[in-house]
Amino acid sequence: MNFEVVCASHNDTILNANLARSPMLRDGLVKLHLERGAPSAGVAYNAALDATSAPIIVFAHHDVYFPKGWETQLAARIAELDAHDPNWALFGSFGVGLDHSHIGPVWSSSIGLIVGRVPVAPTEVQSFDEMVIILRRASGIRFDADLPGWHMYGTDIVTQARAKGLHAYAGALPTIHNDRYHDALKEDFVECYQYMRRKWRDRLPLRTPIIKISRSGLHLLRNRWRDRSSEEFRANMSVGIHHPPERLAELCGWSELTHN
Numbered sequence: 001m002n003f004e005v006v007c008a009s010h011n012d013t014i015l016n017a018n019l020a021r022s023p024m025l026r027d028g029l030v031k032l033h034l035e036r037g038a039p040s041a042g043v044a045y046n047a048a049l050d051a052t053s054a055p056i057i058v059f060a061h062h063d064v065y066f067p068k069g070w071e072t073q074l075a076a077r078i079a080e081l082d083a084h085d086p087n088w089a090l091f092g093s094f095g096v097g098l099d100h101s102h103i104g105p106v107w108s109s110s111i112g113l114i115v116g117r118v119p120v121a122p123t124e125v126q127s128f129d130e131m132v133i134i135l136r137r138a139s140g141i142r143f144d145a146d147l148p149g150w151h152m153y154g155t156d157i158v159t160q161a162r163a164k165g166l167h168a169y170a171g172a173l174p175t176i177h178n179d180r181y182h183d184a185l186k187e188d189f190v191e192c193y194q195y196m197r198r199k200w201r202d203r204l205p206l207r208t209p210i211i212k213i214s215r216s217g218l219h220l221l222r223n224r225w226r227d228r229s230s231e232e233f234r235a236n237m238s239v240g241i242h243h244p245p246e247r248l249a250e251l252c253g254w255s256e257l258t259h260n
């Protein structure tokens with residue numbers, strides 16, 4: 001299968017400790033294209049789309065690790081997807097289903113859990129966790145360069161696809177997200193939330209993996225209050241980001257992914 005990995009990274013230490021250590025990238029099985037210094041994810045990812053040519057692009061965070069053999073799982077999932085919906089636009093490791101269920105499975109260091117249902121077939125989603133977003137170039141879908149900063153682009157691009165009658169799916173792609181503990185939602189998050197609320201007012205509510213984007217916007221206040229009141233509990237769930245990703249993959253039983 002012909003695909004490339006794209007990453008917008010501002011930190012070589014995190015990149016080299018995680019994504020760049022993924023066997024398929026380290027061993028040169030798959031190309032890694034890096035974007036640096038962009039003002040937003042949308043700008044970075046559109047630049048990467050223009051700079052690459054593979055028919056399938058895997059956009060990944062620098063704190064993501066693809067266990068050995070991940071590419072065989074991706075090939076299997078894409079084959080299932082092609083059979084189910086040859087016009088598919090997007091695929092991902094973690095997303096929020098149309099019924100609000102969380103579709104995985106992925107490891108998240110920030111909460112010390114394997115999260116997400118394990119779907120036995122491609123399952124349609126309304127948003128992705130931005131850790132991994134897989135785009136079929138022929139769909140013609142691009143990121144929104146006007147969406148500010150680094151949040152909610154996984155919800156925006158799915159909603160763009162759906163507005164054009166195309167579909168986004170999540171499925172079983174076991175992946176490590178070695179993400180740090182998340183502080184309470186800050187101003188840059190609020191800016192994205194308000195942008196999405198205005199842009200998609202006719203398609204609300206939309207559920208991202210961490211918040212409901214509603215017409216009233218009350219969910220923003222509710223989440224911020226909830227996050228502050230549970231700060232200590234959430235901080236204790238995090239395992240930190242110092243564990244080697246190979247070790248995390250091993251603990252999850254994902255040392256060697258194969259497809260028969």
Ligand SMILES: [Mn+2]
Binds near residue numbers: 061062064131177179
């Ligand atoms: Mn991340």
